[in-house]
Amino acid sequence: MIKNNLINLIRDKRARVGVIGLGYVGLPLATEFASVGIKTTGFEVDEKKASEINAGRSYIADVTSETIKESVDAVRLSATTDFDLLKECDAIIICVPTPLRKTKEPDVSFILAAAEEIKKRLRRGQLIILESTTYPGTTDEVLMPMLEATGLKLDEDFLLAFSPERVDPGNPQFKTHNIPKVVGGVTDDSTETAAFLYSQIVNDVHAVSSARVAEAAKLLENTFRAVNIGMANEMARLCYALNIDTWEVIRAAATKPFGFMPFYPGPGIGGHCIPLDPHYLSWKARQHGFDSRFISLAEEVNSRMPEHVVQLVSDGLNDDRKAMNGARVLLLGVAYKKDIDDVRESPALSIIDRLRSKGCEVRYHDPFISELSFDDTHTASSGEPLASVQLNDEEIKASDCIVIVTDHSGIDYQRVVNLAPLVVDTRNALNGEVRKRSAARIIRL
Ligand SMILES: NC(=O)c1ccc[n+]([C@@H]2O[C@H](COP(=O)([O-])OP(=O)(O)OC[C@H]3O[C@@H](n4cnc5c(N)ncnc54)[C@H](O)[C@@H]3O)[C@@H](O)[C@H]2O)c1
Known part of the structure; x- marks a missing residue:
């Protein structure tokens, strides 16, 4: 046998x-x-x-x-x-x-x-x-x-x-x-x-x-994440409109010892799994005349987050009486999540493209990603490749806005908020202590 x-x-x-x-x-x-x-x-x-x-x-x-x-x-x-x-x-x-x-x-x-x-x-x-x-x-x-x-x-x-x-x-x-x-x-x-x-x-x-159960279990796991991240992102946008601290809301809700699992908002979803896998399930559903509405909704909410981040940059610059056109914007982190060297489907690509199409001069610093190229899915702007810049005092001071897209460890965030005029934090990378001692204006997701 x-x-x-x-x-x-x-x-x-x-x-x-x-x-x-x-x-x-x-x-x-x-x-x-x-x-x-x-x-x-x-x-x-x-x-x-x-x-x-x-x-x-x-x-x-x-x-x-x-x-x-x-x-x-x-x-x-x-x-x-x-x-x-x-x-x-x-x-x-x-x-x-x-x-x-x-x-x-x-x-x-x-x-x-x-x-x-x-x-x-x-x-x-x-x-x-x-x-x-x-x-x-x-x-x-x-x-x-x-x-x-x-x-x-x-x-x-x-x-x-x-x-x-x-x-x-x-x-x-x-x-x-x-x-x-x-x-x-x-x-x-x-x-x-x-x-x-x-x-x-x-x-x-x-x-x-069966193999089918195993295949479906994997898609359930990743769809569950996509849907819940979508809800956290929707909550973040609502909290921004209501001027409530999203992160504090989530921290408070997470003290419930049952029936709640915290998920966090961010600049959008990335990687080879969460943005893609639910489509495998919804495609199969369509073959059977079934409309998977949670998947569509999560995709819609999550894919709009880069647009929202760019809106936060625009709002921040506007308050400083600056135009997007010609503004120098430095992205901190372009990997799709912290401490890894993977940019596949990273929301940073879409954020850079949108900022460039508004005329921003975009630069980035990422200790894990030395170069960034743009394929034809991210070319509303010039699509010129970029190289990671040093995160030195001059670079920080010369930026009109710094956007924390990935919360890599090992970045001196205190130095960033001491020297930059404006910081958009999409990951809650700046803790309360850092924020308290900040010279920069901080906009949080
Ligand atoms: N990356 C993750 O975190 C993760 C987690 C869980 C599941 N997955 C799934 O695992 C699978 C692989 O993902 P990955 O992240 O390892 O991809 P990857 O791109 O890192 O690696 C795939 C490798 O396969 C090689 N390859 C392509 N076609 C080949 C062929 N015909 N013969 C031999 N080698 C070939 C490529 O050169 C590449 O090195 C995907 O289905 C993905 O959805 C990935």
Whole structure:
């Protein structure tokens, strides 16, 4: 039986794991398997990433180069662009991107490309797991027929499961091993085998009855966040209009020990997950004639936040009798969240574009992002690339307005509010003490 054979191989650490896509998700995962003594091969289309790994160097902040080097030196971890090596793997985990098309429809082309590589080499005895976030039905409606087109049969010849990734880049408390893992197979054997594989690296595995349940659970988690952040953002705009401190309101509400979970407003949502994943669910809903109204509303509210931030800058400059046109605006932080080097879908891109189209001279400082380029989705203005500037006294003083877009730690916010004339704080980065001793006028979201 495929299941028993695989379980024995995994238990004896003789199983080989292949991870397709060594990005924010795939690299930490591959490293975890390697560090418990399971031989792991990472498959990449990006040759540079593969050679960095083989040279023992990490390009993902959450994984240290020492960890990679140790596993590479011990011949437990390697990376390759040669997909023929997939044949040698007993378990293959797909961790490729799942973006949206311009029409906001799911783009599963990376999953299909990875599955095509597997299909060409699928052999009896393999377990295939999809980890990329996607709509319910991808694993059994799309992957299963592709793999069975080889003539091999599910359960008799191979196993197939979905297990969503929940990694939170930059979170020092929760890493792969202590984030419970949901696993749902297309068949029971698939579930049990995939759950056993993950139990080698994760403390708590939660098996569900199907791949679809696992796919839907992931989308519920991220839709829940998008909707609640949307409500916090709406509350922030209302509080601004009513001249009430949003953050104080949330702090007060959060003292309730049951029935309330705090979510916080911000300049807009970013990253590869929260802005995108709900669209996977609403697309699938539309296929079934269902209108997912919470998702649409959250998207509408959240996507308007950059516009609101620009309005706050405009209001602040106006009070100083300054025009947007020609004003020098410095953004503090452009990453989509604190202490990470990821600008995907960052609201900073939209804020910069809007400020530039009003004639502002925009500069930015971000210790994690040295350069910023703009693709065709952010080009209402010139779209000229920018480089991070030094946050020195001259830079701060020369700015007409400073906008805290990302609340990175390690920034001397006191110095900023001592030297700048106007600061727009979208993240509550300036605590009460800093605000009390501020020389700048501060506008908070
Ligand atoms: N980043 C997160 O915080 C996070 C969290 C949970 C889930 N996810 C989900 O995990 C999946 C991967 O996201 P990510 O952030 O790791 O993406 P990423 O862009 O950081 O990494 C994906 C990697 O896959 C490689 N790749 C693309 N096509 C390939 C192919 N055909 N064969 C081999 N390699 C290929 C790319 O070169 C890249 O290195 C997505 O579905 C995402 O929604 C991401």
